[in-house]
Amino acid sequence: MTSRGISIVVARCLSSLEWLFRLDRGVPQGKVRWVVDGLAGALALGVVAATPAAAQEKPSALGLGIFTFTSGPAAAYGMPGKNAADLMIGEINAKGGIGGVPVSATYVDEAQGAQGVIAEYRRLAGDAKNQVMVAALSSANCLALAPLAEQLEVPTVGWNCDTHQLLMDGKSKYVFRPNGNTVPEFIAYAIYLLDRKPDVKTVAIINPDYAFGHDAAKIFTAALKALKPDVEIVAELYPKLGSPNYQTEISRLTTARPDVVFSNLWGADLENFVRQAAPRGIFTSSQVILALGETVLQRVPLPDGVIVGVLGDGWWMSPDARAKPETVKFAEAYKARFGEYPVFPSIKMANALIYVKAAYDAAMRKNGGKWPTRVELADAMNGSKVETLTGIAQTRTDNDGLVDQIVGVTVRTSAQQFPVIGDMVRYKGDSLMPQAGQDPLAWIATLKPEFAKGLPKPGSYK
Amino acid sequence: MRTVTAAAAVLVLALLPVAAPWLQFVLTLAIAKGFAALGVAVLLRAGLISIGHAMFYAASAYGVAFLARAGVNDLGLLLILSVLGGALVGAVAGLFLVRYRAIFFAMLNLAVSMVFYALCAKLYGVTGGTDGMPVPVPAVFGVVLGEPAFKSVLFYLSLGLMVLIGLAVQRYLNSPLGHALAAVHTNEIRLEYLGIPVWAVLLIAYVISAALAGLGGAIAGFAIGRVVPDFAFWTASGHLVLIAVLGGIGGVPGAFIGALFLELLHSAAVTVTDSWNLIVGVTLIIVIMFMPQGVYGLLARKEAASL
Numbered sequence: 001m002t003s004r005g006i007s008i009v010v011a012r013c014l015s016s017l018e019w020l021f022r023l024d025r026g027v028p029q030g031k032v033r034w035v036v037d038g039l040a041g042a043l044a045l046g047v048v049a050a051t052p053a054a055a056q057e058k059p060s061a062l063g064l065g066i067f068t069f070t071s072g073p074a075a076a077y078g079m080p081g082k083n084a085a086d087l088m089i090g091e092i093n094a095k096g097g098i099g100g101v102p103v104s105a106t107y108v109d110e111a112q113g114a115q116g117v118i119a120e121y122r123r124l125a126g127d128a129k130n131q132v133m134v135a136a137l138s139s140a141n142c143l144a145l146a147p148l149a150e151q152l153e154v155p156t157v158g159w160n161c162d163t164h165q166l167l168m169d170g171k172s173k174y175v176f177r178p179n180g181n182t183v184p185e186f187i188a189y190a191i192y193l194l195d196r197k198p199d200v201k202t203v204a205i206i207n208p209d210y211a212f213g214h215d216a217a218k219i220f221t222a223a224l225k226a227l228k229p230d231v232e233i234v235a236e237l238y239p240k241l242g243s244p245n246y247q248t249e250i251s252r253l254t255t256a257r258p259d260v261v262f263s264n265l266w267g268a269d270l271e272n273f274v275r276q277a278a279p280r281g282i283f284t285s286s287q288v289i290l291a292l293g294e295t296v297l298q299r300v301p302l303p304d305g306v307i308v309g310v311l312g313d314g315w316w317m318s319p320d321a322r323a324k325p326e327t328v329k330f331a332e333a334y335k336a337r338f339g340e341y342p343v344f345p346s347i348k349m350a351n352a353l354i355y356v357k358a359a360y361d362a363a364m365r366k367n368g369g370k371w372p373t374r375v376e377l378a379d380a381m382n383g384s385k386v387e388t389l390t391g392i393a394q395t396r397t398d399n400d401g402l403v404d405q406i407v408g409v410t411v412r413t414s415a416q417q418f419p420v421i422g423d424m425v426r427y428k429g430d431s432l433m434p435q436a437g438q439d440p441l442a443w444i445a446t447l448k449p450e451f452a453k454g455l456p457k458p459g460s461y462k
Numbered sequence: 463m464r465t466v467t468a469a470a471a472v473l474v475l476a477l478l479p480v481a482a483p484w485l486q487f488v489l490t491l492a493i494a495k496g497f498a499a500l501g502v503a504v505l506l507r508a509g510l511i512s513i514g515h516a517m518f519y520a521a522s523a524y525g526v527a528f529l530a531r532a533g534v535n536d537l538g539l540l541l542i543l544s545v546l547g548g549a550l551v552g553a554v555a556g557l558f559l560v561r562y563r564a565i566f567f568a569m570l571n572l573a574v575s576m577v578f579y580a581l582c583a584k585l586y587g588v589t590g591g592t593d594g595m596p597v598p599v600p601a602v603f604g605v606v607l608g609e610p611a612f613k614s615v616l617f618y619l620s621l622g623l624m625v626l627i628g629l630a631v632q633r634y635l636n637s638p639l640g641h642a643l644a645a646v647h648t649n650e651i652r653l654e655y656l657g658i659p660v661w662a663v664l665l666i667a668y669v670i671s672a673a674l675a676g677l678g679g680a681i682a683g684f685a686i687g688r689v690v691p692d693f694a695f696w697t698a699s700g701h702l703v704l705i706a707v708l709g710g711i712g713g714v715p716g717a718f719i720g721a722l723f724l725e726l727l728h729s730a731a732v733t734v735t736d737s738w739n740l741i742v743g744v745t746l747i748i749v750i751m752f753m754p755q756g757v758y759g760l761l762a763r764k765e766a767a768s769l
């Protein structure tokens with residue numbers, strides 16, 4: 001190791017500077033020595049750290065930085081993701097890891113906010129062992145990390161990152177999202193609603209008061225107006241994220257008497273809303289759409305006929321998922337280990353890890369079995385088509401993902417104690433996405449009522 | 463002796479990122495928060511606790527983002543303009559806030575800052591809501607730098623500013639204007655009888671402290687590359703007061719020592735466990751219980767004993 005030799009020489013040189021301080025200046029020798037030794041040590045460490053690790057050699061372990069909420073209210077969405085990552089990494093390692101290299105994950109808590117997340121990202125990216133980041137859940141964190149990923153040239157897979165702004169400029173080389181985004185996710189609900197209730201006149205929206213809630217309202221409204229121009233939005237309510245009490249909002253909803261109530265509340269907020277809205281008759285007086293309703297199916301008794309979905313194709317009981325033995329095995333293992341069946345954030349995380357593994361396999365096939373560099377890995381992700389637990393995750397050349405969208409309504413079956421999704425439809429991923437480089441909201445405005453005619457109908461997916 | 467210690471500490475700070483490159487970001491952020499905490503500490507001299515200084519921190523950071531959006535693309539210009547912006551917000555808020563004392567001052571600061579926070583989060587079309595606004599990498603005196611080079615420039619610039627502005631604030635605190643702050647704390651009426659306008663003394667202190675918070679916010683905005691409303695949330699303000707108290711309000715270095723301590727503690731805690739909040743909290747309780755003068759107070763006391 002030449003670098004170690006150099007660093008030792010540098011350190012010795014610095015230490016020898018000590019004689020400069022031997023003159024008695026009233027400075028205690030011990031302290032100066034401590035300082036100089038500290039500096040020498042720091043510099044030596046720096047020399048070692050700055051020496052790039054030899055690429056292409058297979059490392060003893062592959063590090064993944066996985067960013068999710070593990071504390072605070074958003075952990076209701078983040079922990080199922082972390083659980084799924086634990087399970088999936090266990091499964092990958094049980095089958096010999098990726099290209100024979102075992103995977104180990106470092107979890108970063110997004111509840112620290114953008115500053116902490118960026119600091120952790122930099123720290124993890126500085127270690128050559130961590131070749132890929134799976135980041136992140138929150139859109140604000142994704143947007144904050146995206147420029148960093150480009151600058152540090154670390155392939156970064158957004159396992160959730162719903163916001164349509166993330167890859168809008170089309171310039172990303174290292175940021176990938178093997179998922180849909182807010183545009184196809186919420187257009188799907190508008191189309192499904194109009195197929196199921198063609199005579200809808202009035203709609204009320206109750207979304208959390210942050211970017212995700214406002215984006216969803218904007219997209220859902222724009223899609224409805226484009227497909228059925230006479231629809232009227234009678235109320236737009238944005239309760240604070242994490243509020244325990246929705247009685248005021250529910251009163252507004254009952255007086256507005258809308259045909260449809262749309263909501264993308266999630267986590268404990270959604271559970272609280274459902275528990276408070278059900279006794280007050282919201283579910284009987286209006287057709288309710290809970291965009292993230294699948295996450296609470298196993299927790300609160302949702303009545304029949306509520307339109308719910310999974311913001312993608314990640315429904316573990318979909319016909320495609322049931323047909324895959326590994327998905328069934330994953331769901332059962334998840335239930336055995338965590339006491340609940342996986343919810344769609346779990347599936348999104350598991351799929352993101354499958355996506356990373358597929359990229360490694362593809363990169364190694366391409367370069368003849370050598371351990372891929374970060375660049376080769378990013379190349380393998382671009383334009384890829386990966387078979388996930390629940391369908392296909394296709395990556396466009398602008399790095400944005402195409403996945404199918406599953407929407408349905410809650411139904412009771414004898415097979416499960418909780419309601420499941422029935423009367424399903426599965427929209428093709430590319431059918432609800434604007435072309436690369438197109439402004440999504442401008443694209444939605446161009447949609448015509450005929451657009452929905454060519455798409456599959458509710459109940460067609462069984 | 464003090465100068466030697468301080469110089470050695472700054473040198474260690476300057477060299478740490480060479481040893482561990484990821485630390486550069488943490489240290490930049492710590493210095494940024496140190497500036498803001500110093501602003502809080504200036505007001506603490508007069509016995510005024512502001513639980514709203516994150517407003518100026520955020521105002522300046524948003525200032526950078528808005529100026530960058532408007533096409534200003536020079537580090538120096540952005541820094542100066544945004545700090546002036548922070549100071550201006552401070553002057554406007556200070557005009558009526560410095561008339562209040564004790565809990566009223568603290569609560570009114572909190573209230574005003576939360577109004578600002580709500581505006582940042584709710585003016586969705588202007589500020590981007592909770593997704594915030596991007597801060598691009600600016601040119602440095604006309605030189606367009608890559609991201610890593612810019613971050614190094616930013617770090618060493620912050621370090622230099624820390625020394626320069628630290629000395630300037632030290633001078634200010636040792637000037638009659640600075641000593642008047644302590645006098646406000648002990649006996650405000652006597653000060654008025656001496657012919658010193660308390661209102662003006664406090665307004666000047668308030669504007670200076672807002673400008674310091676603004677400088678911190680601008681640096682943080684550049685370092686993070688994105689400004690989000692959370693910058694102005696009351697927990698961020700509380701964080702600044704905590705840093706000021708933790709470091710010790712006895713002198714200028716206290717704020718920076720407190721910020722470094724808290725940021726490094728945070729970085730260490732999150733790598734260990736999900737319950738990082740618990741570790742940070744317990745450490746703070748220990749420090750506050752056993753070091754009432756703060757970390758800097760401990761150092762200063764040792765020195766006093768050795769004299």
